[in-house]
Amino acid sequence: MKRRQFLKFSSLGLLSSVSAGTAFVWSTRTYAATVQATLHITDGLINQADGTPVYSRGFSSASDSLDVPGNSLTVQEGDTVRITINNTLSTPHSFVIDGLVDSGTIDPGSSKTIEFTADKVGSHLYYDNVSAPYNRLLGLHGGFAIMPSNSSDELYSGSPTFKKQLFWIFNDIDSTWNSRLNSGSTPNSKFTPDYFTINGLSLRPPGASDYSDPTKDSGYDPRSKLQGSIGDRTLIRVLNAGLCTHSMHWHANHVEWLTENGKNRDQIWLKDVVGIDNNRGKVDVIFPFEPPPDAHPPVTKGKYVMHLHDEMTQTAGGGLYQFGTATLINFK
Numbered sequence: 568m569k570r571r572q573f574l575k576f577s578s579l580g581l582l583s584s585v586s587a588g589t590a591f592v593w594s595t596r597t598y599a600a601t602v603q604a605t606l607h608i609t610d611g612l613i614n615q616a617d618g619t620p621v622y623s624r625g626f627s628s629a630s631d632s633l634d635v636p637g638n639s640l641t642v643q644e645g646d647t648v649r650i651t652i653n654n655t656l657s658t659p660h661s662f663v664i665d666g667l668v669d670s671g672t673i674d675p676g677s678s679k680t681i682e683f684t685a686d687k688v689g690s691h692l693y694y695d696n697v698s699a700p701y702n703r704l705l706g707l708h709g710g711f712a713i714m715p716s717n718s719s720d721e722l723y724s725g726s727p728t729f730k731k732q733l734f735w736i737f738n739d740i741d742s743t744w745n746s747r748l749n750s751g752s753t754p755n756s757k758f759t760p761d762y763f764t765i766n767g768l769s770l771r772p773p774g775a776s777d778y779s780d781p782t783k784d785s786g787y788d789p790r791s792k793l794q795g796s797i798g799d800r801t802l803i804r805v806l807n808a809g810l811c812t813h814s815m816h817w818h819a820n821h822v823e824w825l826t827e828n829g830k831n832r833d834q835i836w837l838k839d840v841v842g843i844d845n846n847r848g849k850v851d852v853i854f855p856f857e858p859p860p861d862a863h864p865p866v867t868k869g870k871y872v873m874h875l876h877d878e879m880t881q882t883a884g885g886g887l888y889q890f891g892t893a894t895l896i897n898f899k
């Protein structure tokens with residue numbers, strides 16, 4: 568096997584280990600690689616938290632699956648990224664990462680391969696900007712991260728360090744818009760979201776059906792939940808694909824607020840509530856997994872929550888409470 572092929576193969580391995588989807592630990596490479604991935608644009612119905620099937624589109628890992636969001640991809644600064652997008656639908660689409668790549672139109676039933684250099688360290692949203700924002704809201708979005716080339720534990724060179732990292736991708740769904748888009752029409756009503764998701768899922772309270780199912784309950788989804796022991800500092804790359812502004816509230820610990828919309832903050836504040844802009848807002852924070860300072864008597868174990876503080880986001884179907892955007896924090 569030629570060395571170049573070997574590098575491509577090992578990079579593919581890296582990508583798929585990341586797409587497995589739990590909080591992950593990054594290892595640096597001493598070389599820049601060519602990293603390849605294939606995404607299939609597909610559609611279908613996804614059952615929301617109240618059981619209602621809602622029309623969706625996604626950048627999926629196979630042509631017969633539907634992934635909303637698409638798998639998160641992580642590469643190293645300087646890598647060449649080659650992504651093939653296979654549009655299986657009868658509508659045109661695209662693949663865009665702001666400031667990095669724009670595929671242009673990918674015609675119905677056709678594939679396109681794009682290639683770019685990963686030169687902007689940090690967290691990015693990939694999405695479809697055809698008929699913006701509709702395709703993005705239907706689910707055509709995912710997370711993309713570029714790690715600094717010489718560091719396995721920093722967001723950017725010199726940032727506070729972490730042990731693990733994960734992505735939180737928020738979306739707001741107006742099921743009326745989605746069904747009009749499914750039938751080829753343009754939405755003709757004011758955006759009124761009735762489902763709110765983190766990594767494509769919503770919370771279930773104890774006793775509800777699907778409670779604690781890691782494939783349905785965002786509190787137990789390994790891509791979303793914060794789980795660790797004291798010192799397991801975890802970077803969270805928060806990306807907002809939706810049209811609503813949100814306010815995240817972490818219980819148990821304050822987070823270290825590192826970036827806002829791709830800009831490193833001059834001062835890293837400790838906050839328990841951090842806002843995120845709508846329409847592709849971005850925030851990076853570290854959840855430090857320190858002993859919860861307000862607990863008395865002092866504890867090192869316990870279960871807590873991260874939820875959004877705008878009340879509508881904690882509902883599904885226009886009122887079903889505690890079936891919205893939230894996840895659990897588990898000090899093991």
Ligand SMILES: [Cu+2]
Pocket residue numbers: 816874876
């Ligand atoms: Cu709260």
